[in-house]
Amino acid sequence: MSLGHACVDVFQGAVAALVPFFVAERAYSYAAASGIVLAASLLSSVAQPLFGVLTDRFAMPWLLPLAAATSGAGVAVSGIGGSYPLTLAAMAVSGIGVAAYHPEAARAARAASDGRHTAMGWFALGGNVGFALAPPLVAAVVASWGLRASPLLGPPALAGVALCTAAVRSAADRAGSAPPATEGAQPSEGSESAEGAPEAAPGRDDWAAFLRLSGAVVCRSIVFVGLSTFVSLYVRERTGGGAAAGTAALCVLYAGGAVGTLAGSRLAGRWGRLRVVRHSYAVTVLAVGGVVLVPGPPLYLFVALASAGLYVPFSLHVTLGQDCLPRRMGTAGGVTLGLTVSIGGAAAPALGALADATSLRTGLLPLLVPPVVAWFLLRGLREPVPATALSPVTGSRA
Numbered sequence: 001m002s003l004g005h006a007c008v009d010v011f012q013g014a015v016a017a018l019v020p021f022f023v024a025e026r027a028y029s030y031a032a033a034s035g036i037v038l039a040a041s042l043l044s045s046v047a048q049p050l051f052g053v054l055t056d057r058f059a060m061p062w063l064l065p066l067a068a069a070t071s072g073a074g075v076a077v078s079g080i081g082g083s084y085p086l087t088l089a090a091m092a093v094s095g096i097g098v099a100a101y102h103p104e105a106a107r108a109a110r111a112a113s114d115g116r117h118t119a120m121g122w123f124a125l126g127g128n129v130g131f132a133l134a135p136p137l138v139a140a141v142v143a144s145w146g147l148r149a150s151p152l153l154g155p156p157a158l159a160g161v162a163l164c165t166a167a168v169r170s171a172a173d174r175a176g177s178a179p180p181a182t183e184g185a186q187p188s189e190g191s192e193s194a195e196g197a198p199e200a201a202p203g204r205d206d207w208a209a210f211l212r213l214s215g216a217v218v219c220r221s222i223v224f225v226g227l228s229t230f231v232s233l234y235v236r237e238r239t240g241g242g243a244a245a246g247t248a249a250l251c252v253l254y255a256g257g258a259v260g261t262l263a264g265s266r267l268a269g270r271w272g273r274l275r276v277v278r279h280s281y282a283v284t285v286l287a288v289g290g291v292v293l294v295p296g297p298p299l300y301l302f303v304a305l306a307s308a309g310l311y312v313p314f315s316l317h318v319t320l321g322q323d324c325l326p327r328r329m330g331t332a333g334g335v336t337l338g339l340t341v342s343i344g345g346a347a348a349p350a351l352g353a354l355a356d357a358t359s360l361r362t363g364l365l366p367l368l369v370p371p372v373v374a375w376f377l378l379r380g381l382r383e384p385v386p387a388t389a390l391s392p393v394t395g396s397r398a
Helices: 002-026 030-057 063-077 084-112 118-143 147-153 155-175 207-239 241-269 274-292 300-310 314-324 329-357 360-378
Strands: none
Touching: 002 030, 002 063, 002 084, 002 118, 002 147, 002 155, 002 207, 002 241, 002 329, 030 084, 030 207, 030 241, 030 329, 063 084, 063 147, 063 155, 063 207, 084 118, 084 329, 118 147, 118 155, 118 207, 118 241, 118 314, 147 155, 155 329, 207 241, 207 274, 207 314, 207 329, 207 360, 241 274, 241 300, 241 360, 274 300, 314 329
């Protein structure tokens, strides 16, 4: 599951990694370039909760390999031709693939992990690794042969299809080898219904807490997407380096997620999830301030600190959301991994327009506000009771 997650999320990371090349090769403005990020996230933000609702009602493991193929296909054709509308459409197709993947994958990973924070951290780590691999992959292909070589970015999708198919088969084998139910016994709460749909896990849905958590995830998303879109161009400008300097900064932003995600799951086991998440947002404010204000090579240190602040709470958001909505885990995953994350893409064009009208540095200044808002949203929120894990294929209690 973790490796398949990496193969899908490499295409999420590829969208931002392609932005500097669209600016350089096609002379897009900052607003037009950030529109590409919006195209990848807009349909995803709408579609992902819908896929979450479907996975709450039906076991859909077949969706994982199909989504992996779709996410890669959109990015692979995005550089072909010079049409801006077609580029936007290709990125939107990739976004739909990402939307289809995450709710079912989050439900299956939560079931396979038996609700353990560390195991879910490894699943989230796979996505972070995919993000981190995207900038060097894009640079190796596009810097050498131009945007028309974008089909060469497609092989990770093929690997993702193979890995997701293997994970689905493995989960099906585990489910098939489980001890059969006693004849005449009534199905337990949370077991699969006669129609094959996973029934709700026990527990009470706390929508008020979930909405506050979702607001915090939106704030994180705005900062993360904003930095992902512009940090490469910004570092080039502030350090006087070329494409390599910008790619290195984006790699630092994404690679820090590998450390941050695992650290988050371990810290949560000792200090509690909400306490760790709140402190992460406090660190993010300082880090973004350093990115905007500190000149020269030390800027990379603050990019790394921002990466830690943004990624430490990443997998914790998912499990907190699932525990707030124990009867609707697919919906919770669709929102925390999809809708709220993708909404950040909607803010990118506004940041780009501000940067076009003023400067790129000024365009990044608003990113200081969302982490503060997230901290206040989570202040006073109580730790939810962990939900019962479900079987990754049938939806029954593990």
